[in-house]
Amino acid sequence: xxxxxxxxxxxxxxxxxxxxxxxxxxxxxxxxxxxxxxGEEFLLGTDALGRDILSRLLHGARWSLGLAFLVxxxxxxxxxxxxxxxxxxxxxxxxxxxxxxxxxxxxxxxxAAVVIAGLMGAGTWNLIFALSVTGWMxxxxxxxxxxxxxxxxGYVIQAKLAGLSPWYIARWHYLPSLLPSLxxxxxxxxxxxxxxxxxLGFLGFGVQPPMPEWGTMLLDAxxxxxxxxxxxxxxxxxxVTSVLAINLAGDALRDALADEGNHS
Amino acid sequence: MIATLLSLLLRAVVxxxxxxxxxxxxxxxxxxxxxxxxxxxxxxxLLTEDVIDQVREEVGLNANxxxxxxxxxxxxxxxxxxxxxxxxxxxxxDLWVSITYTFPLALAGxxxxxxxxxxxxxLATQHPGRLLDRFAVAIASLGTAIPAFWLGLLLILxxxxxxxxxxxxxxRTPAHAILPxxxxxxxxxxxxxxxxxxxILEARGQQFLPALSRRGVSPKAIGRDHVAPHAxxxxxxxVGLELAFLLEGLVVVEVIFGRPxxxxxxxxxxxxxxxxxxxxxxxxxxxxxxxxxxxxxxxYRQIDPRIGERDA
Numbered sequence: 001x002x003x004x005x006x007x008x009x010x011x012x013x014x015x016x017x018x019x020x021x022x023x024x025x026x027x028x029x030x031x032x033x034x035x036x037x038x039g040e041e042f043l044l045g046t047d048a049l050g051r052d053i054l055s056r057l058l059h060g061a062r063w064s065l066g067l068a069f070l071v072x073x074x075x076x077x078x079x080x081x082x083x084x085x086x087x088x089x090x091x092x093x094x095x096x097x098x099x100x101x102x103x104x105x106x107x108x109x110x111x112a113a114v115v116i117a118g119l120m121g122a123g124t125w126n127l128i129f130a131l132s133v134t135g136w137m138x139x140x141x142x143x144x145x146x147x148x149x150x151x152x153x154g155y156v157i158q159a160k161l162a163g164l165s166p167w168y169i170a171r172w173h174y175l176p177s178l179l180p181s182l183x184x185x186x187x188x189x190x191x192x193x194x195x196x197x198x199x200l201g202f203l204g205f206g207v208q209p210p211m212p213e214w215g216t217m218l219l220d221a222x223x224x225x226x227x228x229x230x231x232x233x234x235x236x237x238x239x240v241t242s243v244l245a246i247n248l249a250g251d252a253l254r255d256a257l258a259d260e261g262n263h264s
Numbered sequence: 265m266i267a268t269l270l271s272l273l274l275r276a277v278v279x280x281x282x283x284x285x286x287x288x289x290x291x292x293x294x295x296x297x298x299x300x301x302x303x304x305x306x307x308x309x310l311l312t313e314d315v316i317d318q319v320r321e322e323v324g325l326n327a328n329x330x331x332x333x334x335x336x337x338x339x340x341x342x343x344x345x346x347x348x349x350x351x352x353x354x355x356x357x358d359l360w361v362s363i364t365y366t367f368p369l370a371l372a373g374x375x376x377x378x379x380x381x382x383x384x385x386x387l388a389t390q391h392p393g394r395l396l397d398r399f400a401v402a403i404a405s406l407g408t409a410i411p412a413f414w415l416g417l418l419l420i421l422x423x424x425x426x427x428x429x430x431x432x433x434x435x436r437t438p439a440h441a442i443l444p445x446x447x448x449x450x451x452x453x454x455x456x457x458x459x460x461x462x463x464i465l466e467a468r469g470q471q472f473l474p475a476l477s478r479r480g481v482s483p484k485a486i487g488r489d490h491v492a493p494h495a496x497x498x499x500x501x502x503v504g505l506e507l508a509f510l511l512e513g514l515v516v517v518e519v520i521f522g523r524p525x526x527x528x529x530x531x532x533x534x535x536x537x538x539x540x541x542x543x544x545x546x547x548x549x550x551x552x553x554x555x556x557x558x559x560x561x562x563x564y565r566q567i568d569p570r571i572g573e574r575d576a
Binding site for chain 1: 275278279280282283286290291294405406408409410411412413414417418420421425426507508509511512515516519520530531534535537542546549550553554
């Protein structure tokens, strides 16, 4: 749990403080300085419109990491509610919910997100919608699976016999047992959301220019690949580092939980 | 067995029906006036309301939701994808051409992925925790964190721009397929290595293995008859996920390398708001995806009969 807390704190801090560390305005166009190589004034160089790449990267964290955080959180909430409805709502609800989940799983997530975001029109809200709609199914499956296994537990049966409402049982008897596993799923989905946002940005269906989202920056950088290849390195590196860090924290958390399970 | 098959089949049909409703709801609710977008893409000129209305009538955008849905889904049941809203030509021939570009690329990517990951995972698990194993894990973690589009750009930068060994854009010669296939293959290899490795390690940990070796069964026979089937369960499970990964990678890779194929077909259809083209790709994807997962479910039950019992 500690590794995830540290990582979460680091990302939060970076998203919060990063933009204030930026030496330049990330959207300020400065044609005379366009495509300058890394130097003293522009530590990582400038892009085709003379914008400082370092500043864009730092501000971009808000878009790439911040949006991914938001999207994965929305998915977590939707998915958990849906999964609990399946687990607690009886056979028919379970069947309906699980077939709905299967239906949403019948498309590769990013392809579905591309179609949804593309048809609804490029823009940040549509991007959030597209990635949330395609990102709740794993949470739902995990929540349902654990929920079903809890049904035969003594304290759940007693709570039901005591006449407590399903909402109360879901909140106080199910949710605490679900949280550790859901957190592991969440780290994976957070990483996937970062990849999704940058992929959609790169394809032109995500965050729109001049906003400095990392994928969108790579779309710009690609055009000038031959003359200034260095431009392409940094945004990609930022994506890889974030995803890698989150995945490693997720792995550590999963192992820690597995150990705990073995001891008890 | 037949009952299980039937229930799996029924489940697949329900899911496909659900995807049809979802797809249609999405097309139906897409903002903007599709008729106007289609008319603009088709005539590319100043438009009068008359022309737009004519297009609306022609493309069948006039009915209510369920009426339009029935009109829409009928032809799809016999895999008739209709005509392009932009060019007016039948969808299927153009779609088929895209498939002929995409399918070999997908196979090549999968092959590269297997050729790298299978030996790497097997060698790495010979001595878990040693250098090679750590190397394999590190590479695999890195590989799953790299977005396909960035990997593709880096490969272009290295092999096409700096070294000038391979062509980057288009699909004219087989050499044009090398970089795209490599981009796909490396991504597949990364995720497969992780999965096969943990599959083998888990199978190795089974308690009956020491018993077998004490009974004098040779290590080779244990590996082939006992470890491999156990390791196969998680690998088969992720075939569906791998397919998703492959399809996602294909969209990106085709766009980066300027290859005609399903991915380019889909993205340009979205930009042109060519709904018949979009829905054809979406329906086809869902069909392939659901069928593969159905087959995986069946195979899965063959390898590990306990799964069926657990479900019931």
